[in-house]
Amino acid sequence: MAVLGVTEPGDGDWGRLRGLQYSSLARLTPARLAAHVLAALLTVQALAGTIHLALLIGWVALVIATLIYGVRFDRSLEDADRRRMARREVHQQTVSTVALALVWIVPMAGFGPFCSETQRMTVWAIMALLMAGTSVAFAAAPLGAVLFCAILGMAGVATFALGGNLVAAFVALTFSIIVAVGSLEAARTFLGGKVAEANIAEKSEVVSLLLREFEEGEADWLWQVDGARRVRSVSPRFAFALGQDPEDLEGKPLIQLVAGPSWESGHFDSSLHDLAEKLKRRESFSNLLVRVTLHGQHRWWELSASPKVDDNGTFAGFRGVGSDVTEQRESSEKIAYLARYDTLTALPNRMMLTETLGAAMTAAAQWRTRCAFLMIDLDRFKAVNDTLGHLVGDQLLARVSERLKALMTENELCGRLGGDEFAIVIRDASDTERLHAVAQAVIYTLSQPYEIDHHTLYVGASVGSAIGPRDGATVETLMRNADLALYRAKDEGGGQHCTYEPSLHAHAEERRQLEFSMRRALERGEFALHYQPVVDAASEQVVSFEALLRWNSAEHGFVSPAKFIPLAEDTRLIVPIGEWVLRTACIEACNWPSHVKVAVNVSGEQLLDPYFAEVVVSALAQSGLAPHRLEIEVTESVFVRDGTAAQSTLERIMSLGCGVALDDFGTGYSSLGYLRKMRFSTIKVDRSFVQGAAVNNAESLAIVRAVVAMADSLEMSTTAEGVETEKELETIRRLGCKKVQGFFFGRPMAAKDALALFNQVAIRERGAA
Structure with a gap:
């Protein structure tokens, strides 16, 4: 039956x-x-x-x-x-x-x-x-x-x-x-x-398990229990691991031996529950990690076993192998900590922030709530690193992390993304006021002074935020959109909080497409140079031209220089583009009368290129232009990033006989120290002061007079930019500016039109003769 x-x-x-x-x-x-x-x-x-x-x-x-x-x-x-x-x-x-x-x-x-x-x-x-x-x-x-x-x-x-x-x-x-x-x-x-x-397969499996465990050096002892889960045939090494004599262990429940005080209370570790469940269900298990308590100390064991049956097919208990992996476990925990926490600040790192944001977004989707991600960037931190060194910079980052942690509640988690970028995950951002309050608290708190190594330091913070799932359905999208909002906050001067708007993504996509097109613009020949005349204020004769870059893209049409020049500087495409501008302007200037110069604008990225001086030499040699006919125009901002390198490069160019003009003087980072260290050939007065002086603005008049007087005493020339009316011209002449540039004398023109100016002058002179 x-x-x-x-x-x-x-x-x-x-x-x-x-x-x-x-x-x-x-x-x-x-x-x-x-x-x-x-x-x-x-x-x-x-x-x-x-x-x-x-x-x-x-x-x-x-x-x-x-x-x-x-x-x-x-x-x-x-x-x-x-x-x-x-x-x-x-x-x-x-x-x-x-x-x-x-x-x-x-x-x-x-x-x-x-x-x-x-x-x-x-x-x-x-x-x-x-x-x-x-x-x-x-x-x-x-x-x-x-x-x-x-x-x-x-x-x-x-x-x-x-x-x-x-x-x-x-x-x-x-x-x-x-x-x-x-x-x-x-x-x-x-x-x-x-x-x-x-039976043969089971016995073969047990033997293979034992051999494999021992061959890999992971097993330290054999162990076995009967059908009632009592220890039998205790091996000496198993008894040594338990810290008792083999005779004292025989017949005792395995769980009782490894549970410690929790045997009496019944509050077992979850791993012991797993072991008991495996034994109860008579299931094979391998590499089961169990926390045991021996003589008041917690240890970690790794156990493997298979059920055994007698000759009649009756269940007879378990036989297996075990090893003490406490040291490996502690090492793994340390590695897991290092994988999720920043070593400098002890804050969660990018991985843990990403995991936390993912969990927050899952909860937000499940409960129809909102979460938020804030990206924080320190303002003026690079200046601290450059002036006081990285050691002080690291101490500053540690102080910043302490202030951030003090602002957090159970609903927020702050961490460090890398460098001077931090982030905050707000798990429940249903209250948008809380989001703005956190952002403003971060800006205010991080802007307070820091005392480090007898230095009083001031840095600010800019914050960009995005709300999930409104501003992004995935972690990557939400982080990217928060980064776009942070970019806008930095672009608007820093020290403020900007939230993500769809237009930011459109702007970023436009920048990406422009960058893609710009990378091929040189090969396609889409760039062109226009030349705006600079005239002598007294004689109104053309003395030089300023070369201005124009871009007519096949995909985007005419692109404003105000849009593509900053993008070229951010992507360092300005270096090859600037080299093309320099060579093209020198070649064109050779067609002009020998007394007419050409001025070429140079960005800070170009001056930081160690080979820029060699590029200038090559452009002059290739075109045959005399060095004194080339004038390099720079703004004061080039001295902010790395003033020493920029000054060294400019001095090498000046030693060739080229002139160096300081553009937009008085509008940005003006410092008389630049004028003391560098012998500029020309100081260009910004058009805002020219227009102000024309309407008798007292401040503008004072600034222009001071610049002209200072330039005269230092034997430098002055150029007034943006002169558009006869009244502005008369004002500039009266204030003593040597040269004038603006729409009153001519808009930027193509190379052939610039050359035609001199041809017309020559024709008039021959007619008068």
């Missing part, structure tokens, strides 16, 4: 044994389908002409439908050898087999009375073939096989007996009994072989 699956004795794990039995059915489904379909076709051929074809076709369809139902269920048992099989599944498989048997008795019991004796014998032969094949091939499912053979046999016996053929009925009965007994014996042999095979 146990082999058939009718009963389950209590002295064995029959659920597991059933799994070993029925798992092989899935492999036999193709052969089963082929055999029954072939038998059905043979039956149809035998009965054709006697039984109506429609009945035969209907019967064949019923056979196929029943077969498909049984095959689909058999395939679901493919993994039964790796789990416990329920009795419900055994019964369902038996029902599908009985249903197939009931379909197969139709040709004998239903069609037989209307057929000849020869046809009945043919159908019985086909059924006997199916019975014999089922008893042999389906030993894995003995109950279904026995019932299948019994039903078909009884149908044959009854049909032959009712037809008066008692000999055939006796033969059918005898054959059915033999096939049924054969099925039982085949099932018993099959089950015994599977049990032996499983």
